[in-house]
Amino acid sequence: MNPRATLTALLAPAYLWLLLFGFVPLGIMLYFSFLSDVPLGNREVYFTWENYGRFFSRGFYSQLTLDSLLMGLYTTLGCLLLGYPLAYALAKSVSGRWQTALFLLVIVPFWSSSLVRLYAWIVVLGKGGIINYTLGLLGWTGATSILFTYPAIILGLVHAYLPYMVLTIYVALDRIDDRLLEAAASLGARPWRTFWRVILPLSLPGVLSGVILVFIPAIGSFVEPRLLGGPAGTLLGTVIEDQFVQVFNWPLGAALSFILLLIVIVIMLAASRLLFRTRTNPL
Amino acid sequence: MSRQPTIIHHSRFTIHDSPFLLRLCLAAGLLFLYAPLLVMMLMAFNRSQLNELPFVFDLVWFERLAQNERLLAATLNSLILAVITALTATGLGTLAALAFTRYTFRGKTLLQALLIPPITIPWLILAVALLMLFFWLGIERSLLTLYLGHVTVQLPYTILVISARLANLDPVLEQAAASLGARPWRTFWRITVPLALPGILAAALFAFVVSFDNFVISYFLAPPGVSTLPVEIYSAIRTGFTPEINAISTIVFVISATSVLLVGRELRFGP
Numbered sequence: 001m002n003p004r005a006t007l008t009a010l011l012a013p014a015y016l017w018l019l020l021f022g023f024v025p026l027g028i029m030l031y032f033s034f035l036s037d038v039p040l041g042n043r044e045v046y047f048t049w050e051n052y053g054r055f056f057s058r059g060f061y062s063q064l065t066l067d068s069l070l071m072g073l074y075t076t077l078g079c080l081l082l083g084y085p086l087a088y089a090l091a092k093s094v095s096g097r098w099q100t101a102l103f104l105l106v107i108v109p110f111w112s113s114s115l116v117r118l119y120a121w122i123v124v125l126g127k128g129g130i131i132n133y134t135l136g137l138l139g140w141t142g143a144t145s146i147l148f149t150y151p152a153i154i155l156g157l158v159h160a161y162l163p164y165m166v167l168t169i170y171v172a173l174d175r176i177d178d179r180l181l182e183a184a185a186s187l188g189a190r191p192w193r194t195f196w197r198v199i200l201p202l203s204l205p206g207v208l209s210g211v212i213l214v215f216i217p218a219i220g221s222f223v224e225p226r227l228l229g230g231p232a233g234t235l236l237g238t239v240i241e242d243q244f245v246q247v248f249n250w251p252l253g254a255a256l257s258f259i260l261l262l263i264v265i266v267i268m269l270a271a272s273r274l275l276f277r278t279r280t281n282p283l
Numbered sequence: 284m285s286r287q288p289t290i291i292h293h294s295r296f297t298i299h300d301s302p303f304l305l306r307l308c309l310a311a312g313l314l315f316l317y318a319p320l321l322v323m324m325l326m327a328f329n330r331s332q333l334n335e336l337p338f339v340f341d342l343v344w345f346e347r348l349a350q351n352e353r354l355l356a357a358t359l360n361s362l363i364l365a366v367i368t369a370l371t372a373t374g375l376g377t378l379a380a381l382a383f384t385r386y387t388f389r390g391k392t393l394l395q396a397l398l399i400p401p402i403t404i405p406w407l408i409l410a411v412a413l414l415m416l417f418f419w420l421g422i423e424r425s426l427l428t429l430y431l432g433h434v435t436v437q438l439p440y441t442i443l444v445i446s447a448r449l450a451n452l453d454p455v456l457e458q459a460a461a462s463l464g465a466r467p468w469r470t471f472w473r474i475t476v477p478l479a480l481p482g483i484l485a486a487a488l489f490a491f492v493v494s495f496d497n498f499v500i501s502y503f504l505a506p507p508g509v510s511t512l513p514v515e516i517y518s519a520i521r522t523g524f525t526p527e528i529n530a531i532s533t534i535v536f537v538i539s540a541t542s543v544l545l546v547g548r549e550l551r552f553g554p
Contacts, residue, residue: 003386007382007386007388009378010378010379010381010382011378011379011382011394013375013378013379014375014376014378014379014438014442015379015394015397017375017434017435017438018397018398018401018435018438018439021413021416021431021432021434021435022400022401022409022435023400024416025409025412025413025415025416026408026409026412028412028415028416028419029408029411029412029415031419032415032419082312082315083312085305085308085312086308086309086311086312088305088308089302089305089306089308089309089312090309092302092305093302093305093306093309094306094309102309102313104543104544105313105316105317106312106313106316107543108539108540108543108544109316109317109320111492111496111539111540111543112320112496112535112536112539112540113495113496113498113512113513113516113532113535113536113539114496114498114513115496115498115513115516115517116320116323116516116532116535116536117319117320118520119323119516119520119524119528119529119532120319120320120322120323120532121319122520123319123322123323123326123334123529124318124319124322124323126333126334126335127333127335128331128333128334128335128336129322129334129335129336130322130336133335133336133337159315159316159319162312162315162316163316166312212403213403216403216404216405217405217406219405220404220405220406220407220408221405221407222407223498223499223517226521227517227520227521237405237407240407240411241407244411244414244503250415253411254411254415257407257408257411257412260405260407260408261404261408264403264404264405264408268399268400268403
């Protein structure tokens, strides 16, 4: 076999699969988003801008999008505030076997079912759950549960995506040569100055990857808002789910999904620019 | 993605003279990650049907689980689906990874970049898009549609994990085999596969977990009457649940945690 044929034989199966069941469906989705109705039976179906028109003419949908972006922002902030110190501690305050063991502990939840973790929060936050029970023992009997409120959604999302953030920041921090820090110290830099001027800038690519890996799935999430948010859980993701599962308005669902996809693409393009710039930067 | 040689830091440097504060951060972070799971698992052994305290030890929920045919059937579906999809994705992923690490060709960077969107775009989008594709093609939802969807989300991961392993292998070994007269297939089976095996196994495990845990794709593509464990947990949460869910979740968590810890070294710098 000549190299070209071998190469095609190696690549074709995986990429045909990805093309047929990854990229073609997105094209079909775009097609559906311009239809007036689901093409079923003898139904009269025509092309229309109406689904997108609805998005821009009714405040409800644009508000929904803003709310989802805001939720992504809170989730990302939460992950960053918790994740950076955790990654830092993991990279710099422990070593050897402990480091390996603790690192594995951080990524184990990432490998466990997200639905199991969500369910765990329902058990913890529920009315008779451990938090309310403890508050009751402490004499605070009037406590209401935060389950089915907005903060519960953020809590669930932060818990779901924290490992991504820790992982990417940890890898960036681990790559920093300790000699750079020793050099800074020997030149008289105080620890905090070393952190702000050396460690933080060098870890920024990891932070940025983490931000992307958390923000994108968070704005498209529907399971956490649905199960933890109650009435506060009306967001882009849950409304898209409704169009397919409850309302059976697939064209509108397709249009909303496509708008979400566009937002994701814009974020990814911007991020790849930024990541490329930091990578070409010598330090 | 490469394995890091710096697992052990000989010259330690901490910005604080005492790393106490940092270790506190570490403890707090781990507590946040694990406390809800531990509470949920504890409640699997608690008598209250509503997951309420005080704690009274009881194995009743595990006994109920053993008789809950719906939940067990869903678990079995998840297992079968995860095994078959992981085998497929690992096989196709190994081939593509070989192409990326053993050949130079035009468009390589583009093909590698094409792996990123299926990983990053929200699964909700991919799931509803697949739903519309199958509808448009007139394919009924079935275990086949679930299979097609799951492999699609696994493939980018398996290609990336196996490529990382193959890239770290010394090509001299393959060249030596070839120069000693081994045919390409023989070199592949006797040299490349054994050396890449840890990476291939890691990719297979990763793919297994991606499928076994996947809720979103299954939720939209599963036919009526067939459900997987995550879909069953979701509908239980929505329609009323008993601690049987805690029991099955405990079993699943313990199994996945153990398998990750067992192969942890190889997965350390997985994606």
